[in-house]
Amino acid sequence: MSSGTTELAWFKSSYSGTQGDSCVEVAITEQAIHVRDSKDVARPAFAVGREGWGQFVRYASER
Incomplete structure (x- = not known):
């Protein structure tokens, strides 16, 4: 992982x-x-x- 993750636009789910x-x-x-x-x-x-x-989201939505 690059150390540049602090510049990313982070957000939480509305379900949080x-x-x-x-x-x-x-x-x-x-x-x-x-x-x-x-x-x-x-x-x-x-x-x-x-x-x-995308595969993870599809799998999680089926559960």
């Missing part, structure tokens, strides 16, 4: 609670979807290719 629950934030670029822990943004983020992210 306001009590500081376990949430993730995502940032979308042309190359990948970046994911990080919203409670600890200093921890390293990870990136998933757009195709892999």
Whole structure:
């Protein structure tokens, strides 16, 4: 993961609670979807290719 993730436009899902629950934030670029822990943004983020992210979303929506 590049150290440039701080310049990304991060956002949380509208399903995320306001009590500081376990949430993730995502940032979308042309190359990948970046994911990080919203409670600890200093921890390293990870990136998933757009195709892999699409597969994950399809799988999760079927559950």
